[in-house]
Structures are given as C-alpha cells and as structure tokens.
Amino acid sequence: MSATANxxxxxxxxxxxLAGNPRIPGDKSISxxxxxxxxxxxxxxxxxxxxxxxxxxxxxxxxxxxGADITRDPQGTWHIHGVxxxxxxxxSNVLDHGNxxxxxxxxxxxxxxxxxxxxxxxxxxxxxxxxxxxxEPLSRFGAETMxxxxxxxxxxxxxxxxxxPVTYELPVPSAQVKSAVLLAGLNAPGRTTVIxxxxxxxxxxxxxxxxxxxxxxxxxGRQGRAISLDGQPMLTGRAVVVPPDPSSxxxxxxxxxxxxxxxxxxxxxxxxxxxxxxxxxxxxxxARISKSNERIESGETVADLEVTASALRATTTEPEIAxxxxxxxxxxxxxxxxxxxxxxxxGLAELRVKESDRLAAVAAGLGQIGITCRMxxxxxxxxxxxxxxxxxxxxxxxxxxxRIAMSxxxxxxxxxxAVTVDDTAFISTSFPTFIPMMEALGAVLRRPAA
Ligand code: S3P
Numbered sequence: 001m002s003a004t005a006n007x008x009x010x011x012x013x014x015x016x017x018l019a020g021n022p023r024i025p026g027d028k029s030i031s032x033x034x035x036x037x038x039x040x041x042x043x044x045x046x047x048x049x050x051x052x053x054x055x056x057x058x059x060x061x062x063x064x065x066x067g068a069d070i071t072r073d074p075q076g077t078w079h080i081h082g083v084x085x086x087x088x089x090x091x092s093n094v095l096d097h098g099n100x101x102x103x104x105x106x107x108x109x110x111x112x113x114x115x116x117x118x119x120x121x122x123x124x125x126x127x128x129x130x131x132x133x134x135x136e137p138l139s140r141f142g143a144e145t146m147x148x149x150x151x152x153x154x155x156x157x158x159x160x161x162x163x164x165p166v167t168y169e170l171p172v173p174s175a176q177v178k179s180a181v182l183l184a185g186l187n188a189p190g191r192t193t194v195i196x197x198x199x200x201x202x203x204x205x206x207x208x209x210x211x212x213x214x215x216x217x218x219x220x221g222r223q224g225r226a227i228s229l230d231g232q233p234m235l236t237g238r239a240v241v242v243p244p245d246p247s248s249x250x251x252x253x254x255x256x257x258x259x260x261x262x263x264x265x266x267x268x269x270x271x272x273x274x275x276x277x278x279x280x281x282x283x284x285x286x287a288r289i290s291k292s293n294e295r296i297e298s299g300e301t302v303a304d305l306e307v308t309a310s311a312l313r314a315t316t317t318e319p320e321i322a323x324x325x326x327x328x329x330x331x332x333x334x335x336x337x338x339x340x341x342x343x344x345x346x347g348l349a350e351l352r353v354k355e356s357d358r359l360a361a362v363a364a365g366l367g368q369i370g371i372t373c374r375m376x377x378x379x380x381x382x383x384x385x386x387x388x389x390x391x392x393x394x395x396x397x398x399x400x401x402x403r404i405a406m407s408x409x410x411x412x413x414x415x416x417x418a419v420t421v422d423d424t425a426f427i428s429t430s431f432p433t434f435i436p437m438m439e440a441l442g443a444v445l446r447r448p449a450a
Contacts, residue, residue, distance in 0.1 A: 007423035009395075010405075010435070012412025013444040017261025017309065020441045022252050024244035026051035027270060028430055029175070032059050032102050033207045034240040036110060038080030039068035039088075040186065041211050043237030047078040050242055054429040055100035062107055065091040066118075085235055086187045090116035094154070097122045099355060099400065099429045102176055105134045108157055109180030112143035113187035115161035121154035125355050125400040131155060133172060134180040140166045141184045165190035165231055169223070172350065173323045175200035175274075178227070182208065188231045197224040200323045201274040206299055211235040241298040243270045247327040248431045250278055251406045252441060254331045256307040257287050258338045258414040260387065263309070264441060268302040277317075277325030278332060285312040285339055312339035314384050319347025326350055329380075330407035333362045337371045338414060339384035349378035355426070356399035365408050368394030369419055393417030402426045406434055413443050420448055 031051040036059065038045030050056065060070050060078075067089035069081040083089070088111055095118055097104035104120050108131070111118055121127065132151030139145070141163045147155025165188045168181050178194050182204050185192025205227055208215050214230040249266050256262040271279075271294070283289060288308040295302060312335060317325075322345075325332070329351055336343035351358040363375045370391030372383040385391075392415025396408040405421045412419030427434050439445055 004423055004425045008425050009420055009422050009448050010409060010424045011418045011420040011446050011448050012409040013418040015259050015413040015444045016442050018256050018259050018264055018441040018443065019262065021265045021267060022437045022441060024249045024266065025053065025431060025433060026242035027245040028055060029102065029201055029203050030242045031056040032106060033203055034242060035059050035063050035070065035080065036106055037207050037211050037235065038237065039063040039066065039082045040085050040110065041082040041235040041237045042084045045080040045082065045237040045240065047080065047240045047242060050078050051245065053432050054098055055103055058096065058098040058100055059103040062095045062097065062103065065093060065095060082237060085232060086114060088114045088116065091118050094119045094121055097126060099123050099125055099426060101126060101129055105176040105180050106183055108134055108138060109183035111157060111159045112138040112184040113141050113163035114159040117156055117158045119154060119156045123400065127153045130353055133174065133177050137166065137168045137177065137181050138184055140168065141188055163188035165192045167193040169195040170197065173198040173200050174350065179204040182227065182229050185229045185231055190231050191228050192231060193226055193228040195220050195223055195226045198320065198323050199225065199274055210299060211238055243297060243300050243302055244268050246270045246275050250328050250331050251410055251434065252438065253307050254335050255410045255413055255438065255443065257282065257310050257312065257335065258410065260309050264307050266305045266307065268297065269305050271301045271303055274324050277321045278328040281315060281317055281325065281332060282335065285315050285335065286310055287312060311387050314339045314341030314343040316344045317346060322347035327403060330358060330362050330403045331410060333366060333380060333382055334407045334411045336382040336384055337366060337390050337411065338387055340386045342381055342383050344379065344381045346379050348380060356401035356404060358401065358404065361399050361401060361404045365396040365404060368396045369408070369411055369415055370394065390415040391417060392419045395420045395422060398423050398426065400426050402430050406431065409445065
C-alpha cells in the first residue's frame with residue numbers, strides 16, 4: 001500500500017563501482033533523546049549533528065508544545081532551554097508524531113508521571129502500531145489512557161500527579177519500552193527499575209547519566225540486566241554531539257559490498273555494542289571491512305571504516321543478536337540475496353511491528369526481485385544467488401517504510417535488471433540526503449516515466 005497522495009517511485013539500476021566518503025546524518029535514536037532530555041533539563045542544552053529528518057523534527061515540535069524552547073542557529077547547532085523534570089506543560093493541541101514510534105513512545109513515558117493530559121496521533125503507519133506495550137507499564141505508575149481498541153493511536157494519556165516508582169521486566173526486547181519506563185521514572189519519587197532479558201540499545205541510560213541522573217546497571221543473572229534510576233533528579237543542560245547513524249550507514253556500506261569494483265570509506269561509524277550486530281554478521285559473511293582510528297567521541301566508540309566490494313557467503317543469525325541490529329534486517333536480507341547459499345535469520349518477531357510488517361514486506365520484496373525465500377512467524381530464509389546472480393526487474397511495495405525503500409534501491413544497484421520501489425517519500429523520515437548521497441557515490445537512480 002502506498003499512502004502518499006503523490007507517490008514518488010524510483011528505479012535503481014546496475015551501477016559502476018561506488019567510490020567516496022559519504023556524510024551520514026546523525027543518529028536517530030540519540031537525536032530524539034537529546035531533544036527530550038534537553039527539554040527535561042534545567043539550563044541550556046546544545047546539540048550538534050542532530051538528525052534533521054521528519055521523525056526527529058516531529059519530536060522537536062512536540063517538545064515545544066510541551067513547553068521547551070527549541071531553536072536552531074544558522075550554523076546548524078540546536079539550542080534547547082528545558083523546563084526541568086516534572087515541568088512539562090499541558091499541550092494545547094494534538095501531538096502528531098508522524099511516522100515515529102520512538103518519538104511517540106518516549107514522549108508518552110515522559111508525560112506519564114506529570115499532571116497533564118495529551119492526545120497523541122501519527123500517520124497511517126504509526127496508527128497501526130501497538131502502543132499497549134508502553135501503556136501497560138505506564139499504567140503501573142498511575143497514568144490512565146483512553147484510546148482505540150488494541151491500544152492504537154489516536155489516544156489520550158492522562159499523566160498522574162501522584163506517581164509510584166515501578167519495577168518492570170520487559171516482555172519484549174524493546175529499547176522504546178525500556179526508555180518510556182525510565183522517562184516515566186524520572187518524575188516518580190524513589191527508584192524505578194527496568195529488567196531487560198536481552199540487551200537493547202542503551203542510549204537512554206547513557207544520556208540519563210550525561211544529564212546528571214543516577215543510574216545503576218547490574219547483571220540480573222539469567223534475567224539479563226537491571227537498570228535502576230533514582231527518581232526526581234535535577235537534570236542539567238549539557239552539550240551533545242550526535243554521531244552518524246549506523247543504521248543509515250548500513251545502506252551505502254552494503255551497497256559498496258554488493259556493487260563490484262566499489263571502495264568507499266565511512267567516517268565516525270558508531271560501534272556501540274548494542275547497535276553493531278550488522279557489522280559482526282557481515283564480517284562473518286566475508287565482507288571486506290577494515291576499521292581504523294577507533295576512538296571515543298561524546299561517550300560513544302566510533303571508528304573509520306573502509307569497505308570493499310566482496311563475495312559474500314550465507315550465514316545464520318541467532319535470536320540473541322537481533323536486538324543489536326533490529327533495524328538492519330531489511331538490508332541484511334538484501335545482502336543475503338547476493339550471497340552464496342541460504343541465509344537464515346532468527347528472532348525476528350519484532351520486525352512485525354515496525355513502520356510496516358517488515359518481515360512480510362522484505363519477503364514480498366525479495367520475491368519481486370526474483371529471490372526465493374521462506375518466512376515463519378519470526379524467521380526468514382533467503383536463497384542467495386551470489387554476486388551478479390540477482391535477477392531484479394520487479395517493483396517493490398514500500399508500505400510507508402523508509403528502510404524497505406532504501407534496502408531495495410540498494411538491491412537494484414547490483415541486480416541484473418533495474419529495481420523500482422513504489423514510493424521514496426518516507427525516506428525523508430530518517431535519511432533525507434539518501435538519494436543525492438548515493439548518486440554522488442555513483443549509484444544509478446532515476447525517476448521512472450509517469
Ligand atoms: C529505537 C528502538 C528500536 C528501533 C527504532 C529506534 C530507539 O525499536 O527499531 O528504530 O530509538 O529506541 P524497539 O525498541 O521497539 O525495538
């Protein structure tokens with residue numbers, strides 16, 4: 001289904017070797033959090049390298065509605081003057097988060113323990129996504145909600161004036177749920193604890209500490225780890241430098257592996273272990289990726305990568321690694337199509353509730369480009385055809401999902417026949433410069449005749 005009034009199809013064709021050092025925009029997860037924590041801090045927060053894309057800009061508008069003063073200076077630095085923990089104001093309008101599950105779920109957490117009501121909505125994709133996973137733990141703090149059946153948006157959340165701290169074990173490996181609970185815990189007296197059986201991205205914990213909160217992380221044995229936050233801290237405005245988004249870097253990276261003759265370099269790639277699953281898996285598949293200049297920048301390990309076109313071989317990914325590459329499975333599935341042998345990916349249940357049912361969308365897309373695959377409720381098997389073996393030629397439905405669009409455009413650069421995606425409009429939710437950046441590397445992209 002295409003949901004834009006004027007869908008923007010694009011075709012990707014066989015390309016010469018890609019070359020260059022593309023500039024990858026800021027990390028989406030860290031950008032959302034910088035705006036939210038800046039809005040909850042006292043004093044000025046400055047943010048350099050913020051991702052200026054639809055999802056994050058919606059979070060900026062919402063935090064303004066909730067009382068924060070947020071501006072961008074002509075040099076591109078964002079300045080946030082926050083209201084302090086517990087200081088959010090009741091919004092006078094509906095909060096529209098567009099396509100962003102992260103934005104809406106984290107903000108729900110932040111207001112759940114404030115004495116105000118807010119009504120949330122989003123685009124057709126976001127209105128299909130489950131919110132019950134955050135509403136349930138937020139109700140334990142005392143928040144109330146009223147909305148559609150199944151916890152779907154639009155819904156109204158009434159924060160509580162008398163919050164209770166909560167101990168919550170995550171039933172799904174979701175950094176969004178973990179973060180919503182921790183954000184609610186900020187304005188609850190006492191200690192809020194989240195137990196996560198599998199490690200999910202830890203940017204919230206890092207940023208809470210950066211802004212001055214006390215967070216302790218302990219090994220909870222077979223239960224995973226327990227993250228505890230002392231409630232009602234004073235958060236203080238800080239400087240945040242957002243590193244490039246590894247989930248965006250994944251697209252030119254895989255493109256360079258697949259298009260024969262390519263060699264590109266990627267600077268400052270974030271190697272946070274809760275985000276680095278794709279690099280490990282590609283390396284196992286025979287990808288030629290060399291790392292240099294590993295260093296710490298703003299609390300995150302980054303390194304420069306050089307990526308050379310490679311003959312890939314199939315692999316199996318285990319469920320434990322899935323959270324550290326949850327957004328990278330569409331592009332890994334494309335890489336698997338160009339590998340020798342059958343790749344099996346396990347532990348993919350969460351893909352069903354992303355911007356689209358990503359498991360179904362990937363499987364359908366692979367079918368469109370002539371690849372045989374099989375999927376189960378939480379797994380996918382892809383029969384690879386090797387370098388130069390992918391037929392291509394199909395038209396892929398993107399289902400309002402930026403990562404489906406970008407993944408199949410990458411496939412088209414190395415397939416025998418061009419691959420068309422039905423709508424590129426949603427790419428701007430996370431990576432507005434994707435098309436010109438890929439063209440600058442040498443990718444052949446063209447708008448099909450109407
Ligand atoms: C995100 C967490 C992930 C990821 C999303 C960003 C975050 O979702 O898919 O793109 O910033 O916390 P889940 O935590 O729901 O898996």
